[in-house]
Amino acid sequence: MKFTKMHGAGNDYVYVNCFEEQIENPAEIAIKVSNRNFGIGSDGLILIMPSDKADVRMRMFNSDGSESEMCGNGIRCVAKYSYDHGIVTKKEITAETGAGILTLQLFTGSDNKVNRVRVNMGKPRLTKVEIPMLGDPQDGQTVNQPLNILHTTFNITTVSMGNPHCVIFVDDVESFQVEKYGPLIENHDLFPRRTNVEFVQIISRTEVRQRTWERGAGETLACGTGASAVCVAGALNGLTDKKILNHLSGGDLELEWSEDGFLYMTGPATEVFSGEITL
Numbered sequence: 001m002k003f004t005k006m007h008g009a010g011n012d013y014v015y016v017n018c019f020e021e022q023i024e025n026p027a028e029i030a031i032k033v034s035n036r037n038f039g040i041g042s043d044g045l046i047l048i049m050p051s052d053k054a055d056v057r058m059r060m061f062n063s064d065g066s067e068s069e070m071c072g073n074g075i076r077c078v079a080k081y082s083y084d085h086g087i088v089t090k091k092e093i094t095a096e097t098g099a100g101i102l103t104l105q106l107f108t109g110s111d112n113k114v115n116r117v118r119v120n121m122g123k124p125r126l127t128k129v130e131i132p133m134l135g136d137p138q139d140g141q142t143v144n145q146p147l148n149i150l151h152t153t154f155n156i157t158t159v160s161m162g163n164p165h166c167v168i169f170v171d172d173v174e175s176f177q178v179e180k181y182g183p184l185i186e187n188h189d190l191f192p193r194r195t196n197v198e199f200v201q202i203i204s205r206t207e208v209r210q211r212t213w214e215r216g217a218g219e220t221l222a223c224g225t226g227a228s229a230v231c232v233a234g235a236l237n238g239l240t241d242k243k244i245l246n247h248l249s250g251g252d253l254e255l256e257w258s259e260d261g262f263l264y265m266t267g268p269a270t271e272v273f274s275g276e277i278t279l
């Protein structure tokens with residue numbers, strides 16, 4: 001199988017060009033190639049596919065083999081690959097994802113290769129049914145609600161960007177035990193399809209620092225849908241403005257929850273190397 005290794009702010013995936021390759025068992029391949037000792041090493045597998053609804057289609061699989069509806073860092077790299085390798089020739093393209101058809105603006109460097117992408121991530125979904133999460137649908141949005149984990153009470157705000165996110169604001173994110181609490185919340189009964197978990201320290205009304213425990217992948221260096229959810233959660237809680245700079249462990253993302261209701265994410269996309277692997 002031919003592949004290209006790419007990352008968005010350190011959130012790294014193995015990409016397969018399915019305009020040229022056919023992948024029969026993506027979940028199994030995701031587990032195998034993601035292994036950082038016995039495989040290629042990545043946070044998961046992303047397929048770049050033809051679409052009859054958009055310029056390209058993305059399917060995304062976490063390192064545990066589970067498929068997600070959307071991947072923010074991944075879709076920027078899909079756009080980069082598609083332009084750099086001639087699948088698309090325009091600098092504004094559409095991509096079919098599990099979260100709907102998204103519009104992306106591509107920015108190139110002096111080498112005419114894409115290095116930054118601005119994604120219209122769509123509108124955040126805020127009802128319990130849309131997250132999805134248990135609870136009375138009549139209760140409306142989940143903003144700053146208590147959740148007890150191991151005798152500690154966390155105040156959670158839940159947002160879907162097509163995939164579920166549970167956002168928790170903490171005083172000191174660097175010292176926070178992400179690996180202790182992340183999996184307990186990811187797999188909590190409250191979330192029938194599990195959830196991604198974002199731990200966020202407010203730096204100012206326009207700047208935050210985020211660490212992420214991802215559904216199906218563990219702690220990653222960045223999470224684009226998670227950063228989008230954090231932008232929404234910060235505004236809903238009155239802690240941030242609707243346009244923020246998010247410092248993730250692997251790099252920075254710019255987020256804006258615009259007046260039109262759409263969430264815009266802007267960030268880097270980097271190609272590391274290409275190769276071939278016998279599975």
Ligand SMILES: N[C@H](CCC[C@H](N)C(=O)O)C(=O)O
Binds near residue numbers: 073215
């Ligand atoms: N683990 C996520 C998918 C990857 C999201 C993240 N890598 C991003 O950049 O949005 C989930 O199962 O919903």
